[in-house]
Amino acid sequence: MDEEPERAKRWEGGYERTWEVLKEDESGSLKATVEEILYQSKRKRVIESHGQVRLGMMRHLFVVIDCSRSMEDQDLKPNRLTSTLKLPVCDIMHIQCKVICFVSPSGNPKKHIAALKKAVDTVCVGEPSLYNSLNLAIQTLKHMPGHTSREILIILSSLTTCDPANIYEMTKVNIMYMLLTFLICSTDNLSCSLNVRVSIIGLSAEVRVCTVLTRETGGSYHVILDESHFKELLTLHVKPPPTSSSSECSLIRMGQYRLENCDFTLVGLSLGGYFCPQCHSNYTELPVECKVCGLTLVSAPHLARSFHHLFPLEAFIESPVEELQGNGFCQACQGELKDKSIFTCPSCRSVFCVECDLFIHDSLHCCPCCIHSQTAS
């Protein structure tokens, strides 16, 4: 606790003169400033990139969702649990990693999405337990091979945690203290020997235990402001994190499946399936590790899905719209440029509007006009 940065002790430091950020325009409305702030935060995500850093492409990510009583709070519509289980979490499922979320570990996103949809109806009772969930995650993660990055993402909504580690009946303050000392020991365990990175997204307020936990393991801790901020924070976790120097790099033996149609059906089995090229055992979903011969089975699109992290698209140059000569049409969507700034791709010099720029950097990961000039040259 002594090596904590000075600034964080003075929590008021982050709140000095916040009124100066907001400025009123002539009619007294704050709308322009608020839009500007939102706009800057959108752009920040695009510009921040790590540069020439080795990324941990193969990830084992354990997502823990708090299902305690505090998830029934209505501050996120319709209630916190439903809001968490909706699309933002499903976006993480689309990345190439093994996600475990109270189903068995699997690489197939559809299973997780189905499980999440079913979980919307669970009744939230009781108190969450950080210790138990971390324990469970570590049990599974410690068997994962060394070249993958091991991560835990906890979505915590309650301000307390109820753990079997403390056996005394004490007030809440003392419970936190006991847990803190226990967790510091266990985080040493986590960070040194197992290289597990724990990140937490808090739904209610900042909790000291979480801050310490994430700081010691090298993860990130954020508390959400509203739903769109929640979605942005989850999207931050989709990007592969830079690896630590102690992780191993290895060549992994993988097989491409062969898809064949069976001529017969049996009760409970489906027509066709994926055959392991080495031992011909049949699987209905991919990616999977063959239980017979141990070969990892993938298909090329699974690997291609992650390529955009390795070859990231450069951020476009922003400039005010008045500088544009010629007709004001966005080259991607053919719409008029009505926003106050335009974006130019540094390689092909085409002009895009704000929405297209956001879409290109978030989902598309390639400039539509560069594709044309690439092939023509």
Place this chain on the structure above:
Amino acid sequence: MVEDEVNLLVIVVDVNPIWWGQQAQREPQFTLSKCLDAVMVMGNSHMAMTRTNRLAVIASHCQDSHFLYPSKSWRTGDSGGDDASSSGDGKYELLAVANNLIAEEIRNVMSRSKGNSTDTLLAGSLAKALCCILSMETASSFVIYDVIKAAEDCARQYMNFMNVIFAAQKQNILIDACVLDSESGLLQQACDITGGLYLKIPQRVALAQYLLWVFLPDSEQRSQLVLPPPAHVDYRAACFCHRNLIEIGYVCSVCLSIFCNFSPICTTCETAFKIQLPQMVKPKKKKLKQTM
């Protein structure tokens, strides 16, 4: 029928001039104008099915892609534009406007076309279509992209094409493919990943029939129809050293490049790999039995 369901059909037509020029000599009954007639029939049928259906047509050229319909001047409103082109034969006005616009725009595109590559630039057209559809701001329930492909694939487009396919999958957009000449591995993968239909047309002259019977029904109706079975997609990747298609290979965990043989250093990212050596077993000292 739900009232405010908007089905958007986007037809991407490959108008590579070299392929179509050769085609006109090979088979004069089926030229680019016949192909576009079939496309217009399909577009008209789609718009005529429900009032809320919408259409967009894109021509994909070897260097660029152009929106044939709707054109730039149409973007301001649904019914803005040409009142003067009401057709004389009593056709529904929207269809007449659409047909005339498409015909005029394709003439513009082909007359000013330059370029001599034999490949098709599909990735670019699909990317532009995605941006445009997104900006239309309609709450489209279903969007289907119908790609009519003539010339061959361009291998350099692989990465961009895959990015576009994944972006489409995220937006729940189906990509169908109607292939006129050579089989296209890229489009087969696109249809498989997004859940669309892939079909290589056996008889090009009957293009309109195939379009109407196979590609016009939307995704809900397709489950009730007997449609051509999904094509067998070859998902084997090519190794980076020899460019052979392999079934079992080695993948570098850092840069995801694929090799057919184990090597201690990755040639793409120059990472040294940890090699699993067999463990050294100390030879046990055996007591020699004394033979008597």
